[in-house]
Amino acid sequence: MSLHDDPRLTAYALGELDAAETTEFEALLANDPAAQAEVDAIRSMAALLEGELSTEADAPVDEALRADVLAGPSKSRGWMLWASGIAAAAAAFGLFVMSANDEPDAASRLNAGAAPKSAPVFLQGPAEPEEKTPRVAASVASMAPQSAAPMRHADRAREKATALNLRSINRDSRFADGAVVGDAPVGGYDPNVALPPAAAAPATRAARPMQLAVGKTAGKKIATGLLGRGDAFNADPAGRDQFIAPPENPFTQPTLEPLSTFSIDVDTASYSMVRSRLNQGRRPNPASVRIEELMNYFDYDYAPPVDGQPFATHVEVASAPWAPAHRLVRVGLKGKMVDRPRANLVFLLDVSGSMSARNKLPLLKDAMSTLVDNLHPDDRVAIVVYAGASGLVLDSTPAKNKRAILGALERLKSGGGTNGGAGIQQAYWVAARNFVQGGVNRVIIGTDGDFNVGTTSRHALVEMVEQRAQGGIALTVLGFGMGGSGGGYNDATLEQLADKGDGNYAFIDTASEARKVLVDQLDGTLVTIAKDVKIQVEFNPARVAAYRLIGYENRRLAAQDFNDDTKDAGEIGAGHAVTALYEVIPTGVAGGRTVDPLKYQRPKPIDPTSREMLTLKLRYQPPTGGKSTLISGAVIDDGVQFDAASADLRFAASVAAFGMLLRGSPHAGSATMDAVLGWAGDALGKDEWRYRQGFLDLVRKARRLR
Amino acid sequence: MKRTMRRRWIRTAFDAYAPRLLRYVARLVGDEAARDIVQQTFMKLWQVDPPPVGDHLAPWLYTVCRRSAIDLRRKESRMLAHQAQLRVAPPPSATPQRTPTETKVEANQILAMLGRLPEGEREVLRLRFASGLSYREIADVTDKPIGTVSALMHRGIRSLRTAVGEASS
Secondary structure (H helix, E strand, C coil): CCHHHCHHHHHHHCCCCCHHHHHHHHHHHHCCHHHHHHHHHHHHHHHHHHHHHHHCCCCCCCHHHHHHHHHCHHHCCCHHHHHHHHHHHHHHCHHHHHCCCCCCCHHHHHHHHCCHHHCHHHHCCCCCHHHCCCCHHHHHHHHHHHHHHHHHCCCCCCCCCCCCCHHHHHHHHHHHHHHHHCCCCCCCCCHHHHCCCCCCHHHHHHHHHHHCCCCCHHHHHHHHHHHCCCCCEEECCCCCEEECCCCCCCCECCCCCCEEEEECCCCCHHHHHHHHHHHCCCCCCHHHCCHHHHHHCCCCCCCCCCCCCCEEEEEEEEEECCEEEEEEEEEEEEECCCCCCCEEEEEEEECCHHHHCCCCHHHHHHHHHHHHHHCCCCCEEEEEEECCCEEEEEEEEECCCHHHHHHHHHHCCCCCCCCHHHHHHHHHHHHHHCCCCCCEEEEEEEECCCCCCCCCCHHHHHHHHHHHHHCCEEEEEEEECCCHHHCCHHHHHHHHHHHHCCCCEEEECCHHHHHHHHHHHHHHCCCEEEEEEEEEEEECCCCEEEEEEECCHHHECCHHHHHCCCCCCEEEECCCEEEEEEEEEECCCCCCCCCCCCCCCCCCCCCCCCCEEEEEEEEEECCCCCCCEEEEEEEECCCCCHHHCCHHHHHHHHHHHHHHHHHCCCCCCCCCHHHHHHHHHCCCCCCCCCHHHHHHHHHHHHHHHC | CCHHHHHHHHHHHHHHHHHHHHHHHHHHHCHHHHHHHHHHHHHHHHHCCCCCCHHHHHHHHHHHHHHHHHHHHHHHHHHCHHHHHHHCCCCCCCCCCCCCCHHHHHHHHHHHHHHHCCHHHHHHHHHHHCCCCCHHHHHHHHCCCHHHHHHHHHHHHHHHHHHHHHHHC
16 A cells, blocks of 8 residues: 555654554655655645644633632532533543542433532532632522523624733643643642642752763863853853953064963854854954954865874965065964764754743854854754744755855744644654764754643653664753743653653753853764864064964963973864964064063074074874873975965955954054955855855955944 | 642643633634633533643543533534534634735635535644644544544645645646
8 A cells, every 4th residue: 555545644744653653654664755755745734734723813811711710610600511521521531520529420410411409519629628618509509590601692793812822822831741741640640740830940950050961071171162261251140141352462572472372272152153243233242253263163275184193284474464564374283084973963943932032042043053163064954943833944954064054043033832742753853864874863952941742742752762762863952041930840851851862951041051062962973183282382583573373362371381281272173173373573574673672681692594483383182181292393484475375374364354353453454344355255265165255244244334 | 639739730721721722612612602611621620639630631621622512512403403503613713814925825725725624634633733632632532543533634634735736736
């Protein structure tokens, strides 16, 4: 029989098959591309229906009705209908009804025709004696006549429906989840399960940070590196990022300070921040502009090392475009390529209304763009969203197509109710379709806890997650903004899912936390090839009147730290490129002397015959730690002009100039946004994935702000 | 359970489900009767002990509501036979605003097409996509075997896809 007519096709698409049935059915699907396409079509139709039906106006819930319900049975009216409802329920849920009172024949009597006299046994309820609830005989008498009202008034003009209150639905859906979470057996009702979590929440929250996935040493280190520095990038508890601007490095005379020492830095977060501000049409906070991170955002075509070295060093010297008399020294490091497992990541993002808070979806988007910036080009990313409708907003896409991924992220908007059940099915489906054998296959849920399993029973969901984990697809859950009164039980669902999914559960409340955790998730995919990588440059006073390290303000080390293996520095990952620029004022050029000559000391003897401009020294430790290795070499300036330099140097210089302009740097010389556009526009190189083109767009946006 | 605790619990349940239940029941019997049926259903929730929790609450509420509605319809069809048909599938109490965009037109068509499906298919689709019930829950609520629910769902979605395909070609 063709799968086309098999109801399992729809059941599978909607996530209704159990684990065994899913396995069996997927085997059939694998050989049937038409049926696979149909699964997608069914899901699209389901999403459309769900979206349409969820925006249909709800019937109005008037306050009087709510008040009546909350007042309890003593105020009930229309009991005849109610009684028949009970009778109906008795058929399906006999055990509830039968235990509702002590009269064994109550249900059958009601079933037989709902004689008014039988009603009181139901109306007694579990009222506490001290509450003095009016007993029912009176209310039955007074309410009975109203039982005909629905019929009499049924044809009245209907009240206008009120608009669906998304916020409230959203909040309310927690209840449904909460009730689901408890896993209480039918007979054992635990009030704490379904009650608002006000009392339980503080304890849960207090415990949450401890559950953060703490990566292995490498992952943690990388996270630290990416986050940068506690001193410059702090996030306050409200989630607002605070920046403290470190002053730019000034020009320094080698006669006074011949050594410049710093740690490498592979962060790129500043570029993401600058980009997001400019895309919003706002000027970036100058303190958030870290030039080394802007430069290191881009790939450079440095040759990888040979002979088993962990990285190759490429130094190039040319004139500075913004000050043609000055020289630019570009130090480029390229980590060796290591085969590492490819990653197949499927993000399942909650875009329901409650996620719009600034400490939720915006944080998630920011963290994800940082993550994408750090992925290997061959890693794959897909995005599935769930809200009132669920759907695939980005099919699995190689990370090198950063533009497509970031574009999909930019377009994410929050709104609608939550239905995670359908979404998670789809996320696993996408992950399975793009499964990387021997790689990292992971579904990552980002939610604020409104994880309404909705259309799928929780038990089936947990089972599926468990089964998928055995099949090699792990689950990570990132909880957002779950502080305050909201948290509680959905936490438990999410945590249980992550637990079964062979994954981690993390609570994210600030941008820095988001980046850290997301990069921790990459623990398995990032391979560190050298750690504590330090650079020390000795300038030759015979050639260099003054020098200035562009950026890396927070990464400067004391000269003596270079040889001290106990002083931490940055890591370099497989295939990573790191770029640093020095601006040098050659001897004989005006502006080199910023400090008066010393009165009591003579400058050290200078070898006037040396053509060497500087000596570059690099020190690194193996990824596992241990004694450091030193590499060094001298650099001679051949007087190359900017126009004749490599596209990589020209592009890095353009980015540096852009950063200086955004910072309002006094060292920007003749640089303008227009000039940057020209320099960078001529230095695009291959730009296979249009990152550099994207940079031009940003410069244009910045230019309009001037 | 203490009454105050139960009240909190009922309140949460009411706020979570009442809007959806009202909409669901209104489609069966109209707004006025729906209000009463939903009220009575929650009154019933006060009474049952132990209360339906977890996975059981939603199907429990829908079952009670649906059976009350069907009972009412039976009663009405006896008393007001000539009017009974009017009440089988009342129009939605409010139609979504029509916007000129392409997708909205398609979406509105979807609702119209949904309205033309056989009642069995329409009901399972609504319970699924408007109320978020699982196959199992729908089977419980509608008192149909789960295989029937599965087949109705498959046919219903198939018909809608075909109808959309025809409308757009």
